[in-house]
Amino acid sequence: MPIDPRHVKVLKADDIIRERENTQAWWKRLYLPAIVLGLGVTIRNMVRNLLHPGGLPTIRYPEERRDYGHRFRGRHYLKKRPSGEPRCVACMMCATACPADCIYIVAGEHPDPAIEKYPVRFDIDGLRCIMCGYCVDACPEDAIAMTKEYEWAGYDREAFIWDKEYLLNWRDEKLVDDGYQPYEGEIDKSRMSRGTL
Amino acid sequence: METQVTDWTGVGISLIKAVLVFFGVVNAVPVLVWAERRGSAFIQHRLGPNRVNIGGFTLLGLVQPLADVVKFMWKEDYVPSHANRVFYVLAPVLLLIPASMAFAVIPFADDLLVAGRQIKMQVADLNVGILYVFALTSLSVYGIVLAGWSSNNKYSLLGGVRSSAQMISYELALGLSVVGILMIYGSVQLDAIVRGQGELLFGVLPKWGVVTQPLAFVLFTAAIFAESNRLPFDLPEAENELVVGYHTEYSSMKFALFFMAEYMAMVTGAMLIVTLFFGGWQIPWVESAELRAAVGPIPAVLLQLASFSAKLLFFLWLFIWVRWTLPRFRYDQLMRLGWKMILPLALANLFVTGVILYFT
Numbered sequence A: 001m002p003i004d005p006r007h008v009k010v011l012k013a014d015d016i017i018r019e020r021e022n023t024q025a026w027w028k029r030l031y032l033p034a035i036v037l038g039l040g041v042t043i044r045n046m047v048r049n050l051l052h053p054g055g056l057p058t059i060r061y062p063e064e065r066r067d068y069g070h071r072f073r074g075r076h077y078l079k080k081r082p083s084g085e086p087r088c089v090a091c092m093m094c095a096t097a098c099p100a101d102c103i104y105i106v107a108g109e110h111p112d113p114a115i116e117k118y119p120v121r122f123d124i125d126g127l128r129c130i131m132c133g134y135c136v137d138a139c140p141e142d143a144i145a146m147t148k149e150y151e152w153a154g155y156d157r158e159a160f161i162w163d164k165e166y167l168l169n170w171r172d173e174k175l176v177d178d179g180y181q182p183y184e185g186e187i188d189k190s191r192m193s194r195g196t197l
Numbered sequence B: 001m002e003t004q005v006t007d008w009t010g011v012g013i014s015l016i017k018a019v020l021v022f023f024g025v026v027n028a029v030p031v032l033v034w035a036e037r038r039g040s041a042f043i044q045h046r047l048g049p050n051r052v053n054i055g056g057f058t059l060l061g062l063v064q065p066l067a068d069v070v071k072f073m074w075k076e077d078y079v080p081s082h083a084n085r086v087f088y089v090l091a092p093v094l095l096l097i098p099a100s101m102a103f104a105v106i107p108f109a110d111d112l113l114v115a116g117r118q119i120k121m122q123v124a125d126l127n128v129g130i131l132y133v134f135a136l137t138s139l140s141v142y143g144i145v146l147a148g149w150s151s152n153n154k155y156s157l158l159g160g161v162r163s164s165a166q167m168i169s170y171e172l173a174l175g176l177s178v179v180g181i182l183m184i185y186g187s188v189q190l191d192a193i194v195r196g197q198g199e200l201l202f203g204v205l206p207k208w209g210v211v212t213q214p215l216a217f218v219l220f221t222a223a224i225f226a227e228s229n230r231l232p233f234d235l236p237e238a239e240n241e242l243v244v245g246y247h248t249e250y251s252s253m254k255f256a257l258f259f260m261a262e263y264m265a266m267v268t269g270a271m272l273i274v275t276l277f278f279g280g281w282q283i284p285w286v287e288s289a290e291l292r293a294a295v296g297p298i299p300a301v302l303l304q305l306a307s308f309s310a311k312l313l314f315f316l317w318l319f320i321w322v323r324w325t326l327p328r329f330r331y332d333q334l335m336r337l338g339w340k341m342i343l344p345l346a347l348a349n350l351f352v353t354g355v356i357l358y359f360t
Helices: A013-023 A032-051 A093-097 A134-138 A164-169 A186-194 B008-043 B064-074 B085-099 B130-150 B154-185 B190-196 B214-227 B252-277 B288-295 B297-323 B331-359
Strands: A076-078 A103-109 A117-125 A144-146 B109-114 B117-121
Touching: A032 B008, A032 B297, A076 A164, A093 A103, A093 A134, A117 A164, A134 A144, B008 B064, B008 B117, B008 B252, B008 B297, B064 B252, B085 B130, B085 B252, B109 B288, B109 B297, B117 B297, B130 B154, B130 B252, B154 B190, B154 B214, B154 B252, B154 B331, B190 B252, B214 B252, B214 B331, B252 B297, B288 B297
Parallel strands: none
Antiparallel strands: A076 A144, A103 A117, B109 B117
């Protein structure tokens, strides 16, 4: 059945607003009591924040730092063997797992037959990295781990390509806390029990 | 021919008063900017500017306005290529001059009687008083419209046009809401109005304008907010629609002049509210003559000045407080409020006041 246009009421935006205003309580339509209530809300918040500035979400950043969780995924570092060589055996697991394709490894033959391989190059492109931590998950040697470091700055793109030397040595244990490393020590423990460390 | 003797001491005193009051108001601007920024920060759960320091002293962030001023001075003073150069340069001046003149008639303490001389504690005790203020505050619209038009920018032009429409619809309400006060105190001279508010109503309440004319106070405050282009009526600026409206194309000290003019208009507005509705320098329940007899002339003036300043500071804070509480009115809502609510209410208020005055 066609609709008779005379029976259709076209609602304009103004009509809707007016209708809503007319259904409000009369004292709300006066604006003023509502304004006074609103002023009360803001001044209450302000007084609370002035009395307890420590409760503010804003922190004085360089002096104060937010305490992130111990699983924070910040910049990576490569772990070392007691001899100072990288633990990495260049198995390419991390490069394969990496969804951002930011890890570049060139493998070389290690003189010690028990180790077999080692990375000649191990580069991470920090600008490609999405900090997912899959490389840490994938590593069978507990050789790569993440820290809580999130303050990265550089003058050019090259500054964000971290090579093997940098990844092995940048981390100062006194300044930078460990972040995400789910298998911390476990791999060593299981090797120890099997006598294969 | 009668020779007129110039009272050079009087001229000197007037000059000193003019300079002191002018510098007081100009220096209120950075303090207000500071209060605005830090107050808004604490309202919004932030900290606000607190890093700038001189030798480690941030003075609660009060050094920030100083840094802002230095920045303004060193910024490039740019004139857009298609702007009308003459009006573009003239506009901020046209806005600042009325803004820095309007508070000349505001009395900030009772007369000081020193060494046989009666010194008025106001720059100029004009007998047209309130009309002078209204005349000057209406002039400020020229600066805004010229700035909007001459910078050859659509946003600026829209800001300027909005401003003039807003002025027209609020000037009327502003004037009408004050008429009730003028009827009750029987003068347009601000000094006389303040004196009239020193009496007591029924022997208990101070005869302040807000007591005798509560409705006029509300209407006047709303109109003053519109007049000084402050939120919720800051349509000429309207950051999120018009960039910043009429001063979009301005930079450096020219922009700073607009900024100063806005805050000085705010100071003038707050001074007017205090003078007309909150007894100006009157200390409630304390007769001015008694106070002078009790503590001496100069402490009395200082106490009254403190009373005036306290009221003034509250209303300046109200301007800031309201800005960070209310959203902006839409343009048609503003017009509706001005013409359909404030204007009829002001007329009704006038009528009721007239009837009551006629029968008492």
